[in-house]
Amino acid sequence: MDEIAPPPRLLMGPGPISVDPRVLRAMAAPLVGQFDPFMTATMNEVMDLYREVFDTDNEQTFLVDGTSRAGIEAALVSLIEPGDRVLVPVFGRFGHLLTEIAQRCGAEVHTIEVPWGEVFAPEAIEAAVREVRPKVLACVQGDTSTTMCQPLEDIGAICREHDVLFYCDATASLGGNEFRSDAWGLDIATAGLQKCLGGPSGSAPITISPKAADVINARRHVEAGIREASDEAVGRPIASNYFDLAMVMDYWGPRRLNHHTEATSMLYAARECARLLAAEGIDASVARHALHGRAMLEGVQGLGLSVFGDVTHKMHNVVAVEIPEKLGPAGGDAVRASLLDDFGIEIGTSFGPLHGKVWRIGTMGYNARKDAVLTTLAALEHALRTADVGVPAGGGVTAAQAVYSEARP
Structure with a gap:
């Protein structure tokens, strides 16, 4: 079996795209241990860079190790408890994905739909929020199946008025379309590197508002007796260990509580993607x-x-x-x-x-x-x-x- 040698390609589809050569070079950098001072300093740099990318002051801004879908699943499994009402505006394939994941979390999922090739007027979303009274509104910004980009700025105001947590999947849009996490009132947003950020699939940037972080932390629980006694459960445990954002926040936070082994080469890739975007x-x-x-x-x-x-x-x-x-x-x-x-x-x-x-x-x-x-x-x-x-x-x-x-x- 020979050394791997992919054919030269110009990837002009809806993603993944051709990776920026500077990102590929970053991925070839040597590995260090996961608690090496260089590693933890790099993680801090990544958090700062993605605050700029998401246009947010959220302390909880970091990476979920996995493809963009890992970020989506981490957000929803950490927010949603069985029986919670979730509203999903569907205008393409990826609204159906949010619906499926929310259903797997045990949510009572309500959907509204427009024909593919259209987006929602804010009045339609507000009417559905009033009727459903959801805990979470989960929405895609850019759905590559239809190429449509859902305007978000009015939706955040609607969610704040009705005390609804606002989650957005910005995988296909972040970096290439306007995105204002704080100004638009988003509680959680996730993305991936493989679209406008110019990187490979395999890392999912995420930002979490203080309000959403409080909801997630209220569900924290002890991991196999290892975590501190003060971390005893106060709510229904999050069903996933790997995607438990309360644990991941501890891993990226100042305590650096061990959760998983960081995907070092993908960390380098994500840092370079955000660094290039910030420099531009x-x-x-x-x-x-x-x-x-x-x-x-x-x-x-x-x-x-x-x-x-x-x-x-x-x-x-x-x-x-x-x-x-x-x-x-x-x-x-x-x-x-x-x-x-x-x-x-x-x-x-x-x-x-x-x-x-x-x-x-x-x-x-x-x-x-x-x-x-x-x-x-x-x-x-x-x-x-x-x-x-x-x-x-x-x-x-x-x-x-x-x-x-x-x-x-």
């Missing part, structure tokens, strides 16, 4: 994603392709392109295969009602740059022509170039 400036990163996302949007339209959903509420970093009718699902897969085999470019399909109907093309993280956009559009044009789909010659690249020319100072 959060607002500048959002503007970069907006620019290259608009270039991709207008580029596919310049090829005569239609775009799915309410474009005014689309995430900056991914676009859903309707597969030409003459191709059908099989032809759509053939175009994707051509892009991968001939150009080393990966784009995505979608799920549920959109499966076989759209391609999802991402411009995020390290790939939110001009050459990646223009290369993808040129390759897509060639693949479409090979599939006998008539498209304007140079239409995609020309439309994208116009966006870049307009953006020049």
Whole structure:
């Protein structure tokens, strides 16, 4: 068996994306022990950096070791007790995921839905909050299955008025779209590295408000008799040990109580992702994603392709392109295969009602740059022509170039 040698790829799907080379270099740094002063200092740096990324003053801002779904599960299993009412606004696949996880926690889950390609008006969410009276409102900001970005600022005010804990999954949106944890009244937000943050999947940044931390700590319990006597249970124990955020907060906090062995290389990756984002400036990163996302949007339209959903509420970093009718699902897969085999470019399909109907093309993280956009559009044009789909010659690249020319100072 030979040394692993992945083929070169330009990952222009909805995530994961091509990792920034600087992040890969950080991951190759030597390991240290989990309580080495360098390790604990690095953990402190990570907490500071992600406070900036999430735009929060929350003390409890750290990493959950695992993919972005680990962060989601940690948040929900630590907040929700059996019988709690949870409200989930569903506008794509990942709202259904939040629903499933909440149900596994034993919650009484209520959902409201809009058609895929739309988002919720705050009035609809407030009406549901008044009717359901949930303990937790769990919402996705950017759902890559539909590419829609749910406005959050009014939802936080609604949750505060009705004393509802507000959880948000920002996996697909953080770093590439505006996100204001404190200003928008979020109680817990989680994300992943593999989208706009430009890293690999495997670490889940999380931020927890003091109010949510109090709820979680009220459920703390003794781990196998090891923790201090003052930590005796005062509420129903959290069902998971690994995802018990009360324990994880102790691990990242000043007491450094042992919980698990930190994923050191992923810690380095998460630090470098956040360091690069902070160096660029959060607002500048959002503007970069907006620019290259608009270039991709207008580029596919310049090829005569239609775009799915309410474009005014689309995430900056991914676009859903309707597969030409003459191709059908099989032809759509053939175009994707051509892009991968001939150009080393990966784009995505979608799920549920959109499966076989759209391609999802991402411009995020390290790939939110001009050459990646223009290369993808040129390759897509060639693949479409090979599939006998008539498209304007140079239409995609020309439309994208116009966006870049307009953006020049």
